[in-house]
Amino acid sequence: MSIREWTVLALVFFGTFFMLVAAFGLNRMPDLYTRMHGAAKSTTLGITAIMMAAALYFLNSAAVMRAILVIVFFFLTAPVATHVLARAAYFRRVPRWEGTTVDELLGRYDRASHVLESRQEGDISDG
């Protein structure tokens, strides 16, 4: 096996590892919000690694372009997806883990109009 193939393998396993991490995280974390942390970050990294592996393996423009496409796409979409989901979840009052310490968002949603208030001036203890 050539160095390139070794690199490909390494990247694949690197990616796979993080995919696994995300999946474990999905199951180990206590509430939705903490679960989403793993989902957002680790899978993006995992995909990136695997796509890089593919690009390296084929090493032609078609593969590279596709890999870049996927990576960029994931970088752009993963946060957005997480964001819309988390927002929807909070809005629907998906329960937080009881160990959650601070919740400055609590009670700021107007459920009818979907308006979210800003943080009030008095709340800001530090600029």
Added chain:
Amino acid sequence: MTHHLVLPLIIPLVTGALVILAGRRRLAARAITFVGMTTDLVYALYLLWLVWNEGIQVSALGDWPLPFGIALTVDLLSATMLVLAALMGWVVLLFTFVTIDPERERFGFYALYQFLILGVSGAFLTGDLFNLYVWFEVMLISSFGLMTLGGERDQLEGGLKYVVINLVSSTFFLIAVGLLYGATGTLNMAHLATILAEAESTRLISALAMLFLLTFGIKAAIFPLFFWLPASYHTPPAAVTALFGGLLTKVGVYAMFRVFTLFFVEQPPYIHTLLLILAGLTMVVGVLGAIAQNNVRRILSFHIISQIGYMIMGLGLAGVLGLAGGIFYVIHHIIVKTSLLMIGGALEEISGTGDLKHMGGQLRERPWLAFLFLLAALSLAGIPPLSGFFSKLTLLSAALDQEQYAIAAVSLGVSVLTLFSMTKIWAEVFWKAAPLPAPSPAAEPAPAAVAPYWNLVAPAAILVTLSLLLGLGAGPALEFASAAATQLSVPAEYVQAVFGIQ
């Protein structure tokens, strides 16, 4: 090689597309559809003439050698069905012009109508099993559209049942086609015929034959599979019911005729007995259903089922005479049923209801409609000298000839029951005195359809006349049906035609 065989597909397709382009312009849509339909009819007649004189016509699309490409194959049965489809399309179109409401016209009614004709024609034309599936779907989706166009409560409710059961049937059709391809490696029907003729009857082939029986049985509405039909057929506008009642189930029947004569010959060995049993049950259950109803179009819908039994009986009897009887019956049934449904629809338009309780007095009000109904009803029940009698006679002769006394007895008994049920409509709608001030919700004068009475009657009159001619000219008609049946009973001819064109 006759490339013009695609015309029955091209004409409705182009017409349908043009209608879509016409948008909400009703009159333009009418004109386009009428021209298209007429062209289609003329071509179908030409095709029938061609097949009659020159034998089975085959066209390999794209000139790909068969069995690799898709073959359009037209034998006498196909050509006959094409003519009937075009004719019914044409006649019902006339009826549509009188009865349909402008709103439906603006929402693509004619486009769906044309696509339905397209699907039906495709199913009759094609010589390729998967292609048959595709045309079935075209037909189904357009019928879905027509069935639910307007979105009235009954339409939606009935339409849902219709749609769901047909979707299940399509799924089974798809896997049956897939499995058959897996087993034989081909989709071309003629090719299948040659392969299966040599293959021994394994449980696989038998099971596949059963699957095809089921899928086509659902479309044809035979005994334990018919439920969608009475649930939905009475819900759309009268013109749609007339078109459906005449054509749709018959596509299923056609497919059964094709499949069980061409490549599932004697597959499984008990197929003919099974078909006869199903035919008998279909007749009985259908007619009993009709007897139980009190609504014109519901009665007629159940009769469709019952009549399908006779066609399947022809297939089950097999042999040239049995098949000829079945084909004759199909021809007769399409004509008569369409006319009956148009008359029934007209009656509902006039009375503002289809409920027998609230109808009456029409013999004095509309004697011509009464006359037509009587003829059509008698024809349906098998009273001579109308077409129904001779087709039943042929079937009866075939059954007695083959010593299938049970089915013969059933077919005769069902005739009496059919008569019983049709006279119920006659007695209630035409003979009974008109009910006192109509309690029907449509207390205001019924739709515009009432005024142009002649337009309403003329389409049905055309078909009833045809039924009468078919009865008086039963000899030639049966000769014709026998010719078609002979072609069916000799698959080699079909195969030869398909593979002989290279």
Added chain:
Amino acid sequence: MVRSFLLNIFLALVWTFLQGELQGSNFALGLVLGYLVIALSQQVLGASAYVRKVGQVMRFLLFAIWEIFTASLALAWLIMQPRLRLRPGIVAIPLDAETDMEIVAVSSLITLSPGTMSLDVSTDRRTLYVHTIDLGDPDAFRREIKEGLERQVLEVMR
């Protein structure tokens, strides 16, 4: 800036044609080479926003990848603990970012960085609510985000 960008595209195309084969890889290479040409020539032609911007974006991307890498590692570490040590909390962070693009960039990057995830932006777009896994002092956390991440983003964006 637009002119520079078009110039870059043009150079890439020229390169592609010179190569004789209309392939994506050639074009990509052309883009890179063209960029280098423009970057070098800026010594002669004067500073170009384009060159700076591209550089910033590159840096930003690297930063982001780094963030996500560390974040994932941290998470992996966390997951592998026999007992989860979590102190989750939701913190409101006042935003300096103004345009939609800026807010999106900030909130996205927060999501991708270790231990934080943006939940929602207030309707008046002045506050970002962030969920964090390991929250000590909310105010310290606020400061950390504002001075680290947000500033970096805004530098790139403006």
Added chain:
Amino acid sequence: METVLAVVVGTLFAVGTYLILRRSLVKLLLGLLLMAHGANLLLFTLSGLRRGAPPLIGPDGGQETYADPLPQALILTALVIGFSLMAFTLVLAYRADQVVGTDDLQRLETTDR
């Protein structure tokens, strides 16, 4: 692997069947979708499963074996057709529910009585 996939196909059909026999309109739709999946997978299973041999013929002529392209073409057609039908059915279900006001299939019986 054919055996395994055959079991999968069977399961899809079994679950689909179970769902379409429920009284809920929603489950009915889900069941139909599952059955459609089953049918497609069945066709695919029959095509002779070959790994890594897509029916793409390279400029150099390519390999000796390819996956059977015809079933794939058939499935492709069936997929689109199935989707069209399902889309229509979904809209129909939506409208039916809107007009009739229930998704309990046992209460959709006026047209049969």
Added chain:
Amino acid sequence: MSEALDVALVLLTVSMGLCIVRLWRGPSLPDRVVALDQIGIHVVALSAVYSIQVGELVFLDVAVVTGLLAFIATVAFARYLEQGQDI
């Protein structure tokens, strides 16, 4: 190489299985949506690795499209969730 990739494929499938566990367990709807999103991403990964294993570029296309569609589906779900339908 191929054997090693097999291992990777298995691991990815196991990982996907874990996501399905979450999908099954819920408990809330957004949990399931997250799980579905994750499964989609796993399909991307699996397609990509498989594409390496058999050396066929076309499957990368599948990966691209899967990623795109998984995202669209997730956003659609989120929109739906936020409309406030209870379960």
Added chain:
Amino acid sequence: MLIIALFSAFLLALVTLPAYRWLGQRATWLLSAATAVLFGWFLWQAPAVSTGHVLSVTYPWIPRLNAAFALRLDGLSLLFALLVTGIGALIILYGGYYLGDDADLSRFQSYMFLFMGSMLGVVLADDLVTLFVFWELTSVSSYLLIGFRHEDEKARYGALKALLITGGGGLAMLAGLVMLGMAGGSFRIGELITQTALSTHPLYTAFVLLILLGAFTKSAQVPFHIWLPDAMTAPTPASGYLHSATMVKAGIYLLARLQPALGGTDLWHLVVGIVGLVTMLLAAYLAFGQNDLKALLAYTTISSLGWAVALIGIGSSLALKAAMVVIVAHSVYKAALFLLVGIVEHETGTRDLRQLGGLARVLPVTAVVAALVTMSMAGLPPLFGFLAKETLFETALTATPAVLPALWVAGAAFVMAIFAVAYSLLFYFGVFFGSDAPSFDEVHEPAWPMLLGPAILAALSVLLAFPPLRTASTELLAAAASQSYGDAVSVSLALWHGITTPLLMTIAAVASGVVLWAVRKPVRRWQAGAIARIRLDVLYDGSITLLNRLATGLTARFQTGTLSDYLLMILGAMIVLVSYAMITGSGTITVSTSLAGIPTFELLAAVLMILSAVAVAGTSTRLGAIAALGVVGFFMTLFFVIYSGPDLALTQLMVETLTVILLLLVFYFLPRVFEDRSTRLARFRDIAIAAGVGTLVTLLTLMVSPLEGGVVASQSEGLTVSEFFLQQSVPAAFGENVVNVILVDFRALDTLGEITVLVIAVLGAYALVKLRLSDDHDAEDGS
């Protein structure tokens, strides 16, 4: 010529409507005259036909079934044709006045001509199919005539009853006729009656019984006679014409016609003879119990029909001669009687015996005419009816077959004769005399054309008993009887043979009849109870009710309205049919249980896919189910990827995503209820069905897959279909992606259809959403 004669009647049916519109009452005369011309033409043929000459025409009709349009005029046909046209001419005239002020007169006359044509067709037909065609047409015209007063529910009831019984019997007969035709190798009556071997044919019993069923229902034999009394709701001219003089004789005609071919066996003698005798007796007895004049006449008609049937059952030359005589005699006097009852009803407004009486005073002419025909009915000399009865007695005493002892026949005939006398007296004296008669002072004689018919018929009843008409008629009767006997029959009729046993029997019968009439009150009172008890109508009504109940019950069972039930039945049928085919068929199912060589991750994926599929059914939330469905879709994609279907994978993803989004959109509007509403039992049943379907599909898949390596080579070029595609894709169709090439080139038609489906679906869905002709359930949802 025969054809013209036949179709002129149908032509008249068509002409009637405009004729009445243009000519008014004059049309009646014209039509009657036209019918008389027809009668004249048949009469003109009489001399030749009587000598054995047979006119016949044949046109091929349905060669495939050996059926021809064949007509034949021989003695038997001529006799009936004369009755049909002769009585027809009189009744048309009568009817024109009877219904003179009825707006529907033209329609009535049209139906009458329709019937006339059909009846002529029956008696002239030389081909069983031709015969049957006209046979059913008589049933239809009878239906229309019985239901002529269609606003009356009783009329509709009677019409349907007649149609069902005669039509049903007719269909049974059709089966018999077809079998007969097959047994005899021809449908031509002329050929069949010359055959002798038919009675030994294995199907003999079957077709004889079936044909008899047709004949008996038509001719109102017990127990099928029940339709005839109810048929009396028809206007009286129609009753007299169809339900007495002609149509009900169609069955007798058929029996007489086929007697040479079918008769002569014990079966024939027994069944036809016994049924005839029973009918004759029972109906005579019942007639005596009636109050409605038409019902009374209806039962006497049935009795006479039974009489003729019994004679044909006996089947000797003498018996057939007697049958011909009674047919003529009965037609003549009974038609007249009906017309007279019509006059009575027309003038008094009632036909109830209890309200009538003493009409001889106000209707003297009618009374005289009635006296003559009633005497004929009673069988009194010197009228033609007497001759009929004499020949009956003669037959009963001399020429019965072994299975029908003479004593039975003679006894039955004698009893019948007693009743005949009694009911004749009852009828005549009840109507025209009687002390307790209410006053009918305003009643007057009808228009003379109405009396013309009965008068002519009454005259005939007399004149036929004397030369020269008697001698003329004997020739014709002989010709008819010999056609029916199959050999020459000599007929001589005389009023006076000397003191013979038949004469003594007649005298005894008349005496007993008078006595019976004298004690009518207690007898009839007793009968009223007895009649109520033996009404067979209960059977008919009961079976109609039963039929309706059965139909409703069965349909309610099948057409439950619940989609799940329908699907259950359909899937159940699938399981039964397919598994039966699998069990009974031959061939092996190879199941490779070895998992060797299958990559672990594929196995895992398969397991996960199964789990997600189950999850779709198992989750308690809608969204969860959709999500699980999405996962199933992802796995589909995955398998498409693994097994070399990249295009499939892409399309699958696209479709899947769109479907999921659509589902979400739609479900947003659907109610939230998701729990299973079925009972536990239903769930178990459904699981069983589901498992069955799943197992079958799996087995089918397994059975096919092993064949994969050995797909049968195609005929051309030794290539399989897919090999051809792979080979030709690049060189012939210039495409490297074979799947695409198949779609756009090799099988472009499929793709065309596919696109069409998509377009239609969009069109349909658009219309569905936009076009709303009905009000929505929830108005607020309609936005």
